[in-house]
Structures are given as structure tokens and as C-alpha cells.
Amino acid sequence: MNKKEEIEKIRKEILNLKKSPLYKYRTDNNYFSVIGKGSLDAKIVFVGEAPGEKEALSGIPFCGRSGKLLDEMLLSVKLSREKIYITNLVNDRPQDNRDPTKKEIKLYSKFLDRQLEIIQPKVIIMLGRLSMNYLFEKAGIKQKLESIGEMHGKIFKTRLSYGEVILLPLYHPAYALYNPNNKKVLFDDFKKVKKFIGDVGREK
Numbered sequence: 638m639n640k641k642e643e644i645e646k647i648r649k650e651i652l653n654l655k656k657s658p659l660y661k662y663r664t665d666n667n668y669f670s671v672i673g674k675g676s677l678d679a680k681i682v683f684v685g686e687a688p689g690e691k692e693a694l695s696g697i698p699f700c701g702r703s704g705k706l707l708d709e710m711l712l713s714v715k716l717s718r719e720k721i722y723i724t725n726l727v728n729d730r731p732q733d734n735r736d737p738t739k740k741e742i743k744l745y746s747k748f749l750d751r752q753l754e755i756i757q758p759k760v761i762i763m764l765g766r767l768s769m770n771y772l773f774e775k776a777g778i779k780q781k782l783e784s785i786g787e788m789h790g791k792i793f794k795t796r797l798s799y800g801e802v803i804l805l806p807l808y809h810p811a812y813a814l815y816n817p818n819n820k821k822v823l824f825d826d827f828k829k830v831k832k833f834i835g836d837v838g839r840e841k
């Protein structure tokens with residue numbers, strides 16, 4: 638199977654995930670599951686938390702207000718969505734934008750693991766506390782009990798099943814939506830992403 642076929646297999650499994658507590662909510666509302674989007678050869682993968690309403694209505698990750706801010710940040714380092722891959726820890730929308738539960742994270746994170754194994758990125762940028770906690774734990778990073786307030790913008794060199802990887806936790810873009818100071822922190826942290834762009838190709 639090539640990468641596209643493997644991702645398609647994951648997509649079908651998520652669509653049929655009847656044992657998920659979010660399955661009925663999705664089908665009752667005609668929501669889509671939100672699978673990752675972007676280049677399957679990306680060197681940089683962004684991992685958010687779970688789809689919001691706009692994402693569930695369109696099936697596209699980060700296409701609502703948080704996504705607009707993410708686009709601004711990508712533009713600030715001249716990186717386009719086509720060069721990266723964006724996905725989430727959980728692929729179906731939790732009710733009323735609540736955080737996904739531990740049980741939901743356990744159920745869906747195996748799809749994230751498989752996407753990472755297919756793409757094998759050199760850099761993973763975690764947007765928010767939940768994807769940070771999940772990937773730190775997976776990589777055996779001890780500081781995993783620290784808060785995102787302590788860890789944001791710090792670079793961690795580690796290993797995942799497929800090889801060496803750099804993990805960079807950032808605040809979730811939603812954190813910056815209502816507060817210009819938070820936005821500044823996020824944009825400052827995002828400058829770190831520049832370091833990794835050399836070999837992934839900048840937009841002209």
C-alpha cells in the first residue's frame with residue numbers, strides 16, 4: 638500500500654468507529670470526521686486537539702477561527718499548508734467544544750500514531766496541552782507533568798517508533814484568540830519553527 642492508500646484505510650476505520658462515544662453525535666449532526674490534511678511527505682506535522690464545529694461541518698482541520706490564526710502564524714514564517722501536514726489527537730468533534738476525555742484520547746490516538754508512522758516527520762508541533770501530554774508520554778519525556786505554560790516554545794529532541802524527532806509544544810491558537818498578549822507569546826514561540834524550515838522548503 639502507498640501512503641495515500643494507508644491514510645485512506647485510516648479514514649475508513651475512523652468513519653466506522655461505532656464504539657466511539659462521539660460516533661452518534663457525529664452522525665446525528667451530519668458532521669464529518671476530520672482526518673489529517675496536507676503533504677504525506679511533510680517534514681513538519683502539526684497536531685491539534687479535536688475538531689471544532691466548523692471543522693466537523695467541513696471535514697477540514699483548523700478551518701475556523703483557530704485555523705485563521707494558525708494560517709497567520711504559518712504566513713509569518715512563510716510556510717504553506719501544502720508543505721506541512723495538520724492533524725488532531727481526536728478526529729471527531731466532542732460535544733460543545735469540551736475537551737476530549739481520556740477514553741476518547743485512548744481510542745483515537747492510535748490513528749495519530751499510524752499517521753505519524755506513515756509520514757515520519759522530523760518535527761512535530763503540538764498545539765495545546767492535550768497533544769503535548771500525549772506525545773511527551775509516548776516519547777518518554779519526563780517533564781510531561783509540567784504545564785503547557787512551562788513547556789511552550791521549548792525544543793525537545795527525542796525518538797519515536799520510526800526514529801529521531803523534534804517535539805515543539807506551543808499554546809493552542811484558541812489561547813490567543815481573545816488576548817493580544819497571548820497572541821504575542823504564540824507568535825514569538827512560532828519563530829522557533831523557522832529553524833526547521835530550511836530543509837522543508839519555504840514559499841517564495
Ligand code: URA
Nearest residue numbers: 685686687689698699
Ligand atoms: N482546534 C483543534 O484542536 N483542531 C482543529 O482542527 C480545530 C480547532
